Amino acid sequence: MDGKIKLLTVEEVAQHNKEGDLWTIIDAKFHPGGKAVLLDDEVRGKDCTELFYSLHRSEVLLRPQYARLQIGTIVGEEERFKPLPPGSLSPVPYGEPAWLTRPFKSPYYKESHYRLHKEFRKICDELIIPEAKRCEETGDRISQKLGPGPHLKGLKLLAGLLLGQESARAGQRGFIDGFLAGAYIGSKVVALAISEAFAGSDVSGLRCTARKSEDGKWWIVNGTKKWITNGTFADYFTTACRTSKHGLTMIVIPRGPGVETKPIKTSYSSTAGTAFVSFDDVRVPVSHTLGEVDKGLKVILSNFNHERWGMVVNTVQLMRNIVDETLR
Numbered sequence: 001m002d003g004k005i006k007l008l009t010v011e012e013v014a015q016h017n018k019e020g021d022l023w024t025i026i027d028a029k030f031h032p033g034g035k036a037v038l039l040d041d042e043v044r045g046k047d048c049t050e051l052f053y054s055l056h057r058s059e060v061l062l063r064p065q066y067a068r069l070q071i072g073t074i075v076g077e078e079e080r081f082k083p084l085p086p087g088s089l090s091p092v093p094y095g096e097p098a099w100l101t102r103p104f105k106s107p108y109y110k111e112s113h114y115r116l117h118k119e120f121r122k123i124c125d126e127l128i129i130p131e132a133k134r135c136e137e138t139g140d141r142i143s144q145k146l147g148p149g150p151h152l153k154g155l156k157l158l159a160g161l162l163l164g165q166e167s168a169r170a171g172q173r174g175f176i177d178g179f180l181a182g183a184y185i186g187s188k189v190v191a192l193a194i195s196e197a198f199a200g201s202d203v204s205g206l207r208c209t210a211r212k213s214e215d216g217k218w219w220i221v222n223g224t225k226k227w228i229t230n231g232t233f234a235d236y237f238t239t240a241c242r243t244s245k246h247g248l249t250m251i252v253i254p255r256g257p258g259v260e261t262k263p264i265k266t267s268y269s270s271t272a273g274t275a276f277v278s279f280d281d282v283r284v285p286v287s288h289t290l291g292e293v294d295k296g297l298k299v300i301l302s303n304f305n306h307e308r309w310g311m312v313v314n315t316v317q318l319m320r321n322i323v324d325e326t327l328r
């Protein structure tokens with residue numbers, strides 16, 4: 001092969017139907033064959049577009065790493081699966097939220113929301129989704145494209161429904177958690193450190209402690225946290241600590257002496273930075289207390305309100321992705 005895309009006929013492809021010299025047609029393009037599956041009588045030297053798309057996602061051949069597999073196009077035939085231009089709405093029924101599907105519209109959306117949506121979808125299609133797919137494969141940390149900075153020219157951009165929903169179209173939940181979860185609670189990379197091996201649903205059972213130093217200026221934190229999203233690369237840990245028998249206090253702990261994080265390998269995602277976090281006599285200024293001492297449960301639960309809401313937005317979009325992919 002010389003790497004150039006050739007124009008060939010169906011008959012010419014049919015000549016290449018043996019081990020070591022096997023081509024097949026997928027959506028008006030040519031692909032050199034591998035073994036096993038491609039040596040099947042229904043596949044070798046034939047048009048197996050339908051078979052291929054009954055097993056693969058519609059966008060799989062658009063991935064850059066597979067471009068080299070295309071060696072030609074078929075004379076007189078057109079591609080059936082054309083990629084939509086970046087920023088497009090899906091034509092699949094129920095593949096989009098109702099308020100983006102005319103003639104419906106949301107009473108909460110002004111024209112500016114639709115404009116923002118269109119622009120952000122384009123950014124997702126062109127930058128975020130390809131990176132999400134790459135990072136899920138390599139486990140690389142995501143680049144930080146969102147958040148405060150000179151690019152916002154002083155404007156405040158909230159990680160609300162629109163941004164959460166659009167970024168979930170990547171279909172890579174761990175990547176999105178690593179990308180946005182910190183932004184729900186802070187503008188640096190901030191992990192929410194509540195769960196422990198000792199306490200999950202039962203938050204009030206947690207054992208990580210914070211006691212005041214003798215001069216009353218410092219918290220001294222000891223304990224461990226588990227399954228902490230963003231933990232491996234967080235700058236700060238918004239941490240639930242036991243400060244009395246029945247009282248929890250939220251303390252913002254910077255990464256520093258006594259703070260250690262170890263990655264936890266999960267079936268969920270390596271890109272989310274899930275970590276086991278340990279605090280060993282960590283000294284934190286009392287000014288880092290979030291809310292009132294011993295009233296931390298209220299802080300935790302009020303954060304869950306919007307954090308969990310963000311997760312629901314993501315999950316609903318992931319379900320739309322399934323409808324879209326299945327029917328496309």
Ligand SMILES: Cc1cc2nc3c(=O)[nH]c(=O)nc-3n(C[C@H](O)[C@H](O)[C@H](O)COP(=O)(O)OP(=O)(O)OC[C@H]3O[C@@H](n4cnc5c(N)ncnc54)[C@H](O)[C@@H]3O)c2cc1C
Pocket residue numbers: 191192193194195196199200201202226227228229230268
């Ligand atoms: C992908 C992922 C990311 C996470 N990220 C973070 C994070 O960033 N920060 C953080 O602090 N934590 C995080 N967690 C931890 C998460 O918050 C806990 O997993 C969750 O609170 C549940 O706790 P658990 O896993 O100990 O399960 P358990 O609490 O042991 O629950 C096990 C099962 O028992 C059921 N159950 C529990 N209590 C009751 C009850 N009273 N009545 C009836 N049924 C009950 C539950 O519904 C569940 O089915 C993450 C977890 C996952 C999976």
